[in-house]
Amino acid sequence: MTSYRQAGVDLLGADRHVANISSVVTSTWAANVIGGFGGFAAGVEIPDGYQRPVLMMSVDGVGTKLELARLAGRWDGIGMDVVAMCVDDVAALGARPIGFVDYLAVGALDLERDLAIVTSIAAACRMAGCPLLGGETAEHPGVMEAHAVDLAGAVMGVVEHGAELGASRVVEGDKLVGLKSPNLRSNGFSLIRALFADSLEEHLESFLEPSVIYSPAVQNAVATGAVHSAAHITGGGIAGNIPRSLPRHLGASIDTKAWKPPAVFEAVAAKGVNRDEMWRTFNMGIGFCLTVDPDGLGAVLAATAEHDPTVIGVVTAGGGLDIR
Numbered sequence: 001m002t003s004y005r006q007a008g009v010d011l012l013g014a015d016r017h018v019a020n021i022s023s024v025v026t027s028t029w030a031a032n033v034i035g036g037f038g039g040f041a042a043g044v045e046i047p048d049g050y051q052r053p054v055l056m057m058s059v060d061g062v063g064t065k066l067e068l069a070r071l072a073g074r075w076d077g078i079g080m081d082v083v084a085m086c087v088d089d090v091a092a093l094g095a096r097p098i099g100f101v102d103y104l105a106v107g108a109l110d111l112e113r114d115l116a117i118v119t120s121i122a123a124a125c126r127m128a129g130c131p132l133l134g135g136e137t138a139e140h141p142g143v144m145e146a147h148a149v150d151l152a153g154a155v156m157g158v159v160e161h162g163a164e165l166g167a168s169r170v171v172e173g174d175k176l177v178g179l180k181s182p183n184l185r186s187n188g189f190s191l192i193r194a195l196f197a198d199s200l201e202e203h204l205e206s207f208l209e210p211s212v213i214y215s216p217a218v219q220n221a222v223a224t225g226a227v228h229s230a231a232h233i234t235g236g237g238i239a240g241n242i243p244r245s246l247p248r249h250l251g252a253s254i255d256t257k258a259w260k261p262p263a264v265f266e267a268v269a270a271k272g273v274n275r276d277e278m279w280r281t282f283n284m285g286i287g288f289c290l291t292v293d294p295d296g297l298g299a300v301l302a303a304t305a306e307h308d309p310t311v312i313g314v315v316t317a318g319g320g321l322d323i324r
Contacts, residue, residue: 062082104137
């Protein structure tokens with residue numbers, strides 16, 4: 001073995017992959033993107049209107065949902081998952097996403113699959129109003145199985161200094177507004193794969209539904225001035241994420257009768273998962289939660305109407321989360 005190709009790395013294939021994705025990536029660019037495709041990096045100008053811009057960053061991945069995508073040979077929704085996990089994290093601080101990059105690791109290149117993945121990422125970036133500035137596709141022969149795929153991304157967001165959402169702004173009596181999630185999004189799939197090991201194919205359609213991207217609607221809600229803090233309901237579920245948006249001296253009461261979780265959660269619970277485990281693992285039909293000044297509730301509900309916003313609880317005195 002005396003060549004890189006013999007070791008399993010296809011440099012010519014990598015060149016073809018880069019050529020394939022060039023127009024897909026640059027389709028997300030506007031005049032504020034600095035640099036060219038295929039360089040070592042690209043940048044973005046901070047939008048006008050900020051006096052003291054604060055840059056926020058977040059990184060996340062799709063997790064083991066990728067294994068289900070591989071089994072189904074379906075990659076068109078995976079970009080929604082990785083972009084949502086990142087841009088909705090910075091949205092929880094009130095930040096607008098202004099640049100995204102991805103990292104795709106594969107055992108061996110597959111030009112059709114890899115183009116589909118990058119195309120889905122670009123589509124999600126356009127939906128989020130965020131340019132896909134670049135990324136990396138890395139071939140890992142001998143370390144990953146030839147069919148294996150891993151995908152992660154990172155986002156940069158911007159918010160005006162002093163306008164950040166956070167627990168310090170929350171007061172007793174604030175309302176909790178939940179934005180609906182029709183599916184599992186991209187969390188809890190290690191448990192899903194174990195529970196449905198013998199029947200995955202029967203449920204792949206619902207399990208592979210792509211994540212909702214909340215960031216644009218959240219920005220609209222923040223613009224009302226009535227949002228105090230926010231929680232992106234990802235790993236840890238409602239039980240683990242809403243407390244992160246509250247000060248330690250305050251808690252919240254959640255009314256679980258305020259909405260009906262989608263059928264996919266009923267199917268999971270029917271496998272014997274107890275109530276507490278469901279609420280600390282899955283989003284249970286609420287993908288994002290806003291803590292809102294009651295006086296501005298109507299404006300926030302209007303701003304997020306596309307996600308069927310529902311008042312799911314209230315901030316209470318004393319710490320802790322009461323899920324009734």
